[in-house]
Amino acid sequence: MDEPTTIADRSQARADGRLRFLLPSPPSNSALDVLTLEETRPFRAAFASLSQPPRVRLHLLEVPAADSSGKGSAEPWESRLRDEFISRFGPPLLSLPESLATSRFFLALQLAPLYMHEGIRQAAIELFTSRAFVLSVCLSVIVYFSAWLAPEPIFTKAFAAALTLRLALVSGVLELGQLALACLRLHQEAEASTTPQELEAASRRFAYAMSGTYLRVLVTVATLGIARFIPSVPEGGIWRLLPVLTEDGAVLAQSVTRLQVVADGSVLVSGVAVGSAACSALAWCASNASGGGAPKLSTRYGPPHTRKNPPHNETIEDDLAAREAAGHADLRKNKAQRDAGGNRVVERNPAKGIRFRKPDASSIRPDGVRHNINYVSSPKDMQRELEAFDSMIRADPRAIHELYLLDGTLVKRFVPAGVSVP
Numbered sequence: 001m002d003e004p005t006t007i008a009d010r011s012q013a014r015a016d017g018r019l020r021f022l023l024p025s026p027p028s029n030s031a032l033d034v035l036t037l038e039e040t041r042p043f044r045a046a047f048a049s050l051s052q053p054p055r056v057r058l059h060l061l062e063v064p065a066a067d068s069s070g071k072g073s074a075e076p077w078e079s080r081l082r083d084e085f086i087s088r089f090g091p092p093l094l095s096l097p098e099s100l101a102t103s104r105f106f107l108a109l110q111l112a113p114l115y116m117h118e119g120i121r122q123a124a125i126e127l128f129t130s131r132a133f134v135l136s137v138c139l140s141v142i143v144y145f146s147a148w149l150a151p152e153p154i155f156t157k158a159f160a161a162a163l164t165l166r167l168a169l170v171s172g173v174l175e176l177g178q179l180a181l182a183c184l185r186l187h188q189e190a191e192a193s194t195t196p197q198e199l200e201a202a203s204r205r206f207a208y209a210m211s212g213t214y215l216r217v218l219v220t221v222a223t224l225g226i227a228r229f230i231p232s233v234p235e236g237g238i239w240r241l242l243p244v245l246t247e248d249g250a251v252l253a254q255s256v257t258r259l260q261v262v263a264d265g266s267v268l269v270s271g272v273a274v275g276s277a278a279c280s281a282l283a284w285c286a287s288n289a290s291g292g293g294a295p296k297l298s299t300r301y302g303p304p305h306t307r308k309n310p311p312h313n314e315t316i317e318d319d320l321a322a323r324e325a326a327g328h329a330d331l332r333k334n335k336a337q338r339d340a341g342g343n344r345v346v347e348r349n350p351a352k353g354i355r356f357r358k359p360d361a362s363s364i365r366p367d368g369v370r371h372n373i374n375y376v377s378s379p380k381d382m383q384r385e386l387e388a389f390d391s392m393i394r395a396d397p398r399a400i401h402e403l404y405l406l407d408g409t410l411v412k413r414f415v416p417a418g419v420s421v422p
Contacts, residue, residue, distance in 0.1 A: 018268045021165070025172040033212035034119040040126050043133070043219060046230040050132035051077045051101075074099045078135060080326075085139040085225040087322035088408075090157040092139075093146040094187070100138045101131060108190035108203045109134050115207035120215050127219065136222035141183040144221055148180030153261045158271065158314035161259035163224060163407075165269060171213055173265050179217055182209040227408025228322075257310045271310050302333035305360065312360075312377045315406050319361040319373060328363035328371070335362070337395055340370040345395040357392050369419055370399035375406055386412065 074082065078101050086092065097103050113124035127133050144160060147153045155161040167176055189202035223230065257271030297304040298317040305313040320331050330342065337357045339345050346355040359372035372392055376385045389403045393414050400419060403411040415421055 018270050020262075021168075021267050021269065023168050023173050023265065023267060025174055026170065032216065035123040035212050035215055037123055037126055040123040040219070043223065044126050044130055046223075047127075047130040047132040047136075050081065050226075050229060051075075051130070051135070075101065077132065081132065081135055081226050081229070082139060083325045084228060084322055085136070085143055087318050087325065088157075088159045088225055089143045090160060092143045093149070094142045096142055100135055100142075103138070104190045104193055104199060105141075105187050106134055106138055108186055108193075108199055108206070109137055111200060111203035112186075112207045112210070115204045116210050116215075120210070120212050124210075124215060132226075133222060136225055137218055139225055140218065140221040141187055144225075145180040145183045148177055148261075149184060152263055155259045158257040158311055159318060161269070161271070162256045162311060163221070164259050164261075165256050165267065167217060167220070168267060171217055173261060173267060175213065176217070177261070178209075179214045182206055182214070183218075224408055227410075228404075257314065301331055302335070305334050309377055311406055312375060315375055316360045320363070323361070323363045323371075327366045329366075330362075330364045332359070332362040334358050334360060337362070337372065337392060338370070339396050339398065340364055340368055347391050347395045349394075354388075354391065357388050357395065359392065365400075369416075370396065371402075372396075372399055373402045373404065375404050376411060377406055382411075389414075 078099060082096075082100075100106055110128055113121060113128045116124050128137075147155060147160075155164050164176070183206075186202055186206040189205070190199060193199040193202060256269045258269065260268045262268060297307065297310055297313050301317055301320040305316055307313075316333055320333060324331055330338075332338070335358060337345050337359055344356070347357075360375050361373045363371055365371055374385055374388060374392075376382055385403055389401060389412055392399075392401050398416050400416070400421065401414040403413075405411060413421075
């Protein structure tokens with residue numbers, strides 16, 4: 001009997017409104033076991049501007065307990081990345097030290113590339129020399145992969161749930177679990193180490209377990225966790241490191257708001273609402289999905305943006321939460337465009353008769369600059385969103401304007417002269 005070959009073939013509708021996906025391990029792909037310097041250098045360059053060069057620390061590993069405990073205060077760049085990562089994935093499930101950048105876990109990850117196999121070693125060394133990248137991997141383990149400690153992991157943050165399904169579709173549930181266990185074992189062993197030899201041995205075991213596919217997944221999670229800070233990632237975004245999903249799989253992954261990994265290797269997902277873009281791509285949705293169990297939408301910053309597209313609403317809510325944590329004022333969700341002084345702005349020569357726009361998320365930065373963001377849920381809406389983007393610039397050229405995909409990939413940005421972005 002042939003294995004299911006499409007997303008619909010792998011699915012089963014449940015009475016509780018959730019969908020069960022059967023996700024067997026994908027066929028072996030030797031091409032994924034090799035990661036080249038050419039593939040990773042753009043990511044290394046994107047991370048380079050996020051952290052300051054490390055302080056000179058002689059005999060770094062001589063006394064781990066004295067110099068690598070993570071008890072120092074986090075530097076501003078680390079705090080900024082931590083806040084962004086948590087806003088996207090949710091609160092950490094493991095203990096988060098005051099400074100990950102001075103922890104034993106951080107040091108163990110820096111050592112690991114030296115012991116990885118030949119097909120990925122040089123690329124890994126290139127990536128792991130970036131302190132910001134290593135910190136993002138640390139956060140990936142403590143905030144995201146730690147969820148895999150549970151017998152049947154549950155991801156309730158919409159962003160983490162959608163990411164988990166997408167990763168499972170291209171790399172397999174079993175493989176994701178094995179990678180999570182390798183990461184968590186390194187964290188446990190590194191934090192328990194008391195000698196340089198123990199720390200090095202933990203790094204070596206982790207490196208030996210690392211494959212090209214696993215490294216690609218680590219790059220993906222680490223990059224997505226702070227995607228808003230690294231818009232210079234090359235065209236195609238972080239997903240260029242993973243196999244391309246078919247259209248139905250990509251659309252579906254954007255619609256999931258809750259995911260549970262079941263012991264038999266399947267996953268249960270919630271949030272695929274009847275009539276949504278995902279159901280338009282998957283005809284079986286309309287006939288099989290239950291009307292009950294609709295996801296609860298976040299409304300902390302305002303009414304639901306739309307009930308037919310929960311991921312879009314949750315992305316806006318997460319964005320505004322991150323801004324609030326960063327000290328932004330005048331947080332606005334899907335409200336008429338205003339300038340930094342709070343005055344409503346309109347386009348004097350409107351295109352297609354539309355005089356004013358409603359940014360998905362808008363706020364005033366601590367430096368007094370208005371910052372507007374819109375998100376694109378579906379490729380078919382791209383032209384309309386680009387027109388709205390240009391209209392917003394014409395209405396207020398003194399503000400920062402950005403357009404993103406829901407996965408955090410930057411589509412377009414406008415920054416006024418004399419204004420800087422992180």
